[in-house]
Amino acid sequence: xxxVTQTPKFRILKIGQSMTLQCTQxxxxxxxxxxxxxxxxxxxxxxxxxxxxxxxxGEVPNGYNVSRSTTEDFPLRLELAAPSQTSVYxxxxxxxxxxxxxxxxxxxx
Amino acid sequence: DQQVKxxxxxxxxxxxxxxILNCDYTNSMFDxxxxxxxxxxxxxxxxxxxxxxxxxxxxxxxxVFLNKSAKHLSLHIVPSQPGDSAVYFCAAPSGSARQLTxxxxxxxxxxx
Numbered sequence: 001x002x003x004v005t006q007t008p009k010f011r012i013l014k015i016g017q018s019m020t021l022q023c024t025q026x027x028x029x030x031x032x033x034x035x036x037x038x039x040x041x042x043x044x045x046x047x048x049x050x051x052x053x054x055x056x057x058g059e060v061p062n063g064y065n066v067s068r069s070t071t072e073d074f075p076l077r078l079e080l081a082a083p084s085q086t087s088v089y090x091x092x093x094x095x096x097x098x099x100x101x102x103x104x105x106x107x108x109x
Numbered sequence: 110d111q112q113v114k115x116x117x118x119x120x121x122x123x124x125x126x127x128x129i130l131n132c133d134y135t136n137s138m139f140d141x142x143x144x145x146x147x148x149x150x151x152x153x154x155x156x157x158x159x160x161x162x163x164x165x166x167x168x169x170x171x172x173v174f175l176n177k178s179a180k181h182l183s184l185h186i187v188p189s190q191p192g193d194s195a196v197y198f199c200a201a202p203s204g205s206a207r208q209l210t211x212x213x214x215x216x217x218x219x220x221x
Contacts, residue, residue, distance in 0.1 A: 033206075040214075041214075042211030043153070043211045045208050045210075048206050049206075050206050094206075097143065097158070100154070103152050
């Protein structure tokens with residue numbers, strides 16, 4: 001059981017570039033989430049999904065998109081990256097409690 | 110509007126002593142609370158939880174206390190160990206998908 005895996009671990013983007021953060025879980029959880037964590041702050045919810053084909057916005061969705069074509073995968077897409085999106089991104093899945101991936105550290109310059 | 114607040118960004122404690130981390134909340138609808146622990150360059154990991162029908166939950170060295178009237182919970186670690194040095198987040202689930210609302214975290218440093 002790998003749990004929740006995220007790729008890449010680190011990425012530097014130029015302003016205006018796009019990228020997809022990958023997230024996969026092997027626990028057959030229906031609920032999945034994307035959070036971002038800025039320095040000195042708690043985690044804020046970007047998007048979540050309650051099952052394949054169903055997604056919804058969280059607290060800070062602007063500048064992001066998601067899809068959920070399978071139970072296992074929940075990629076997060078950044079279009080037109082901006083410096084304000086510099087953050088650490090965590091994916092999680094829920095099965096009684098939330099299990100988090102190791103995070104992706106993204107810098108936009 | 111911060112619904113879950115951790116007002117102490119950092120705490121230093123001597124090894125063997127008690128660590129007390131505090132958390133306040135404003136939303137009376139919260140009925141379950143969790144504490145997560147986070148090491149650098151890792152994702153948060155679940156530590157301990159408490160339901161609002163209880164006022165205490167204990168798991169080994171970790172105890173969480175809930176004071177509903179004060180909308181306050183605290184995490185006690187006894188005895189503290191250097192390996193406990195991490196950022197601790199309190200969180201509460203809300204919404205139809207049980208999404209978590211997090212506090213801003215407290216960096217605990219346990220000094221040997």
